[in-house]
Amino acid sequence: MNSPPLRLWSGQTLHKRFVPFERGFRYQLALIDIDIDRLAEAGRMSSLFTVNRPGLFSFHEADHGGNQRTGSLRAWAEEIFATAGVALEAGKVRLVTLPRHCFYKFAPLSLWYGYGAQGDLRGIIYEVRNTFGERHCYVAAVQGPRSVHSADKSFYVSPFFDVSGQYRFTLREPGETLDVVVENMKDGARTHLANIKARKLEATNANLAMLALKNPLSTIGVTFAIHWQALLLWMRGAKYHSRPALPDGPATLAQEQLPFTTTRPDSSR
Numbered sequence: 689m690n691s692p693p694l695r696l697w698s699g700q701t702l703h704k705r706f707v708p709f710e711r712g713f714r715y716q717l718a719l720i721d722i723d724i725d726r727l728a729e730a731g732r733m734s735s736l737f738t739v740n741r742p743g744l745f746s747f748h749e750a751d752h753g754g755n756q757r758t759g760s761l762r763a764w765a766e767e768i769f770a771t772a773g774v775a776l777e778a779g780k781v782r783l784v785t786l787p788r789h790c791f792y793k794f795a796p797l798s799l800w801y802g803y804g805a806q807g808d809l810r811g812i813i814y815e816v817r818n819t820f821g822e823r824h825c826y827v828a829a830v831q832g833p834r835s836v837h838s839a840d841k842s843f844y845v846s847p848f849f850d851v852s853g854q855y856r857f858t859l860r861e862p863g864e865t866l867d868v869v870v871e872n873m874k875d876g877a878r879t880h881l882a883n884i885k886a887r888k889l890e891a892t893n894a895n896l897a898m899l900a901l902k903n904p905l906s907t908i909g910v911t912f913a914i915h916w917q918a919l920l921l922w923m924r925g926a927k928y929h930s931r932p933a934l935p936d937g938p939a940t941l942a943q944e945q946l947p948f949t950t951t952r953p954d955s956s957r
Contacts, residue, residue: 693726694733696895697784697866698902699886707879709924718899719886720787721862722747723780724761736896737787745787745896752783752798752815754823754938765813768939769802772827774811779803784866785815789900794819796845797884799868801861809833809861813939814870818845824935826855828942833861839942841872842935848926849880857942864888 697719704712720737722730730747731739738746753764765781785798800813812835814826824843828835838856853874860867865887872880889895 691723691780691782692733692891693723694730694737694891695721696889696891696899697721697886698889698895698899699866699884701882701884704881705879706877706881708926711924716903717786717884717886718903719784719866719884720745720747720891721782721784721888723782724765725780730891733891734893734896736893736900737891742791744900745789747785748788748793751788751793751795752785754825765800765802768800768813768825768827769811771939772811772829772941774802774827774829776802776810777805779805779807779810784862797870797882812857812859814857814942816843816845818843820844820931822934825939826857826942827939828857829944830859830861831944835859835944837942837944838873839940842940844929844931847928847931850929851932853879855942856945862888 697717699719700714700716702712702714704710727739727747727749731737736744740746740748749761753761757764761783762781766776769776780803782801782803783798784801786793786795794817795815796817798815798817800815801809802811802813804810809830811827811829815823816825817823822844826839828837828839830837836856836858838854841851841853841855844851849872853872856871856873858869858871865885867883867885869881869883871878871882889899
């Protein structure tokens with residue numbers, strides 16, 4: 689069955705830090721899920737959603753794909769997938785991300801799902817942004833509806849975590865729900881966890897209006913929450929880490945892995 693060019697996800701994200709002290713918070717999310725080969729169709733699905741022009745909710749191609757990207761988003765995605773040995777063979781690419789809300793767009797994590805011609809999920813790109821305007825990708829080949837893969841951490845995201853250790857990603861193929869877990873691992877211990885859990889909605893005027901009313905700050909609220917939580921961490925004495933140079937290349941490879949035991953972190957670190 690052919691999926692629509694645009695759909696929505698409504699849910700929440702949880703963030704939990706385990707070192708040097710425990711702290712957690714969660715907030716609501718409204719995400720778009722767009723077929724990057726059918727942008728014009730997506731822009732016609734609702735009067736409250738536009739593509740490459742202002743609107744209550746919108747998607748702008750310039751917001752994704754790297755600062756030095758040339759050509760289409762499709763070509764960029766295929767190039768990144770190829771670094772993980774993923775060939776889509778004309779299969780679809782769907783991008784799950786926070787929309788631009790009115791004038792503002794900031795998405796700490798965007799998910800690029802790459803499918804084969806028969807609709808099988810073959811790869812995932814985690815496009816990560818920080819509040820300094822920088823971005824980097826982690827890319828993995830995917831086999832089956834559930835995948836666990838890990839990569840060395842190579843990109844500076846938070847001033848209260850250094851660029852060391854690994855990310856462990858747990859990904860489930862989207863169906864009626866969206867479920868993604870990202871864990872920071874160091875010396876076999878989990879230092880931080882973030883997840884996204886959401887349910888699928890049709891991209892109708894009614895649903896977009898509902899999301900705007902339920903979460904009027906939308907993406908600008910995400911930026912506010914990041915800075916507010918950073919202030920609270922600083923007030924509690926979390927160590928500040930200076931921003932290093934960007935990693936070489938646009939993407940870091942994540943490898944499929946077998947599940948392993950997570951140890952309790954040493955809170956004295």
